[in-house]
Amino acid sequence: MGSRTTRWMTIVGLACAVAAGCGDDDSAVDDGGRDDGNSEGAADADADGDAEPDAEGDGGGEADAATGTLSVLVTAHEWYDDEGHPAEGATVAVDKPGGERVEETTGADGRATFGAIDWSLGDASITAALEGYVVHSRTGVAEVDGEVELGLFRRGPSPDLVELSGTALGMAADANTLSVGTTIRGEAYWSDGPDWSIQVEPGAAFAIVAAERHSGPGFSGQHLEMIIDHWLLVDHAAITAATTFDLDFATGATPTVVEGSFPMPARAESRLRTNGLGWITSFLTVGSATVSYPTVTDPASDWNSVEYTVEYVEPAGVDVADVRTQYCLVQSDNYSCAIEDGYPAAGAQAVTLLDLPRMIHPSGLTPYPLHDPIEWEAWDNEVYPLLVLEDDAGRVWTIRGAMDATSMVVPTLPSIVDEAELLGTGVVEASFAIYRLRPDDDTLWNTVAAVSPLILEL
Incomplete structure (x- = not known):
C-alpha cells in the first residue's frame, strides 16, 4: 500500500495545531523516500489581544489579589473550515495560578469566563474539549494575554x-x-x-x-x-x-x-x-x-x-x-x-530557518511520564513550543506553550474526557516543535523546527 496523507495529518502533527485558528496553509515534507514525512504549515496561530494589568495602586492587598478574570473563546471547526463558529457546550478546564482547577461550559457565544484568579501567583493553563474534536490546551497563560481563543478541529479525515x-x-x-x-x-x-x-x-x-x-x-x-x-x-x-x-x-x-x-x-x-x-x-x-x-x-x-x-x-x-x-x-x-x-x-531567499531545539526531558526513545515536566533548550528567540499527541488517525490533543518557554507540563484532561479512551493505554506518541509567527501577520506562523517523536508513558 502507498501513503495517503490528509492536510490535517502530519508526521509531527502540526497540521493547523498551533492555536486559535487553523488556515489551510499546510505543507507536506516528502523527501523522495529518504525520510518520508510531512510538515504541514502556515497554520493560523493565536492572535489574542493584550489586556492592561490593573495599575490603579488602590492598596487592596490580598483582598484584591484574587479578583482577576480570564475569558476563553472556543471555536469549533468542521473539516476544511477555516473560520469556525462559536463552540457552544464545550468544556473548558482552567488550572489557576496556585494550582486550583475549575471547569465551565461555554455558552452560545463560545465563551467561558473564570473569576477569582490571583495572577500574582503565576500563569494559568487552559484546556478545551468537545466530543469529536481534537482537544486543545494552552499553558503559560498570563494576564496580559487577554481573552484566549482555542480552536477545536474535527478529528480524523472528513x-x-x-x-x-x-x-x-x-x-x-x-x-x-x-x-x-x-x-x-x-x-x-x-x-x-x-x-x-x-x-x-x-x-x-x-x-x-x-x-x-x-x-x-x-x-x-x-x-x-x-x-x-x-x-x-x-x-x-x-x-x-x-x-x-x-x-x-x-x-x-x-x-x-x-x-x-x-x-x-x-x-x-x-x-x-x-x-x-x-x-x-x-x-x-x-x-x-x-x-x-x-x-x-x-x-x-x-x-x-x-x-x-x-x-x-x-x-x-x-x-x-x-x-x-x-x-x-x-x-x-x-x-x-x-x-x-x-x-x-x-x-x-531571505528566509530564517530555526535551529532544532535540544530536548532535555525526555531524551531518546525511553518512555517518559505524560505529566512530568517536558524541558528543552532553544537557540532561537520569539518562538512558541507545540506538543501534539497522536493516534493512528492523526492528532488527538495539541498543547501550546508560552513564547520562549523552556518547559511545559501537560495538563490533566477535562472531566468529560476519558484519558484511556482518548490516548489508549501504555504509551502515546507525541511530536514536539517550536515555531515563530510571521512578522507581517501574527495570526500565522512561517517557520518551524521539529524533533523526532517523543514517547510518553500514560
Missing part, C-alpha cells in the same frame, strides 16, 4: 470525501515514486509504483497534479539529486461516488525550472548544518497537490546556505496567492522549514 483511484500509464519505471494530488480539498498520495488512490471533496470539479520521480545517481549525504521523470496536469469533472481514472504521462506538462539558495540555521554547532538535507516543495492552500520538487540541493561552498534547483508546475485556475513554498533542512525525523508565499523563487 467522512464526506470520496475515492478516486487508478493507474499511471507511461511511467519511466514502475519502481519510481508517484505522487498524486488535486486542486481541491482532500487527501494526496505518494508511493512507489503506478497504482494510486486519493480522496477528494465531492461535487466540485478539479485538476489532478501528478509527478513521477526517482533518486539520481549522485544522491548521497547532504547532496540531493532527484530526477523528475514526468509532470502531469489534467482536468477532472466533479465526482460524488468512488471513481476510477487512469493517468497518462504521454500528455505530460512542462515544468518551470528555477535556481536559488536559502540560509542554514545561523548557529555553527547546529546539526542541520552538518547533517541536514535541503528540500523544497510547494503546496496549495486550497488543495492536496504538491506542485514543485527539487532536482538538486547542495550545501554552498561556505557552508552557510543551501543551493537548489527546483521544478514546478502551475495548475490552471489556481491563484498564486493560494500557493506556498517551503524551504527545509531535513535530518531523519528532524526538520526545520520556512514557509513563503508563492511558487519557488530564483536567487537568494
Whole structure:
C-alpha cells in the first residue's frame, strides 16, 4: 500500500495545531523516500489581544489579589473550515495560578469566563474539549494575554470525501515514486509504483497534479539529486461516488525550472548544518497537490546556505496567492522549514530557518511520564513550543506553550474526557516543535523546527 496523507495529518502533527485558528496553509515534507514525512504549515496561530494589568495602586492587598478574570473563546471547526463558529457546550478546564482547577461550559457565544484568579501567583493553563474534536490546551497563560481563543478541529479525515483511484500509464519505471494530488480539498498520495488512490471533496470539479520521480545517481549525504521523470496536469469533472481514472504521462506538462539558495540555521554547532538535507516543495492552500520538487540541493561552498534547483508546475485556475513554498533542512525525523508565499523563487531567499531545539526531558526513545515536566533548550528567540499527541488517525490533543518557554507540563484532561479512551493505554506518541509567527501577520506562523517523536508513558 502507498501513503495517503490528509492536510490535517502530519508526521509531527502540526497540521493547523498551533492555536486559535487553523488556515489551510499546510505543507507536506516528502523527501523522495529518504525520510518520508510531512510538515504541514502556515497554520493560523493565536492572535489574542493584550489586556492592561490593573495599575490603579488602590492598596487592596490580598483582598484584591484574587479578583482577576480570564475569558476563553472556543471555536469549533468542521473539516476544511477555516473560520469556525462559536463552540457552544464545550468544556473548558482552567488550572489557576496556585494550582486550583475549575471547569465551565461555554455558552452560545463560545465563551467561558473564570473569576477569582490571583495572577500574582503565576500563569494559568487552559484546556478545551468537545466530543469529536481534537482537544486543545494552552499553558503559560498570563494576564496580559487577554481573552484566549482555542480552536477545536474535527478529528480524523472528513467522512464526506470520496475515492478516486487508478493507474499511471507511461511511467519511466514502475519502481519510481508517484505522487498524486488535486486542486481541491482532500487527501494526496505518494508511493512507489503506478497504482494510486486519493480522496477528494465531492461535487466540485478539479485538476489532478501528478509527478513521477526517482533518486539520481549522485544522491548521497547532504547532496540531493532527484530526477523528475514526468509532470502531469489534467482536468477532472466533479465526482460524488468512488471513481476510477487512469493517468497518462504521454500528455505530460512542462515544468518551470528555477535556481536559488536559502540560509542554514545561523548557529555553527547546529546539526542541520552538518547533517541536514535541503528540500523544497510547494503546496496549495486550497488543495492536496504538491506542485514543485527539487532536482538538486547542495550545501554552498561556505557552508552557510543551501543551493537548489527546483521544478514546478502551475495548475490552471489556481491563484498564486493560494500557493506556498517551503524551504527545509531535513535530518531523519528532524526538520526545520520556512514557509513563503508563492511558487519557488530564483536567487537568494531571505528566509530564517530555526535551529532544532535540544530536548532535555525526555531524551531518546525511553518512555517518559505524560505529566512530568517536558524541558528543552532553544537557540532561537520569539518562538512558541507545540506538543501534539497522536493516534493512528492523526492528532488527538495539541498543547501550546508560552513564547520562549523552556518547559511545559501537560495538563490533566477535562472531566468529560476519558484519558484511556482518548490516548489508549501504555504509551502515546507525541511530536514536539517550536515555531515563530510571521512578522507581517501574527495570526500565522512561517517557520518551524521539529524533533523526532517523543514517547510518553500514560
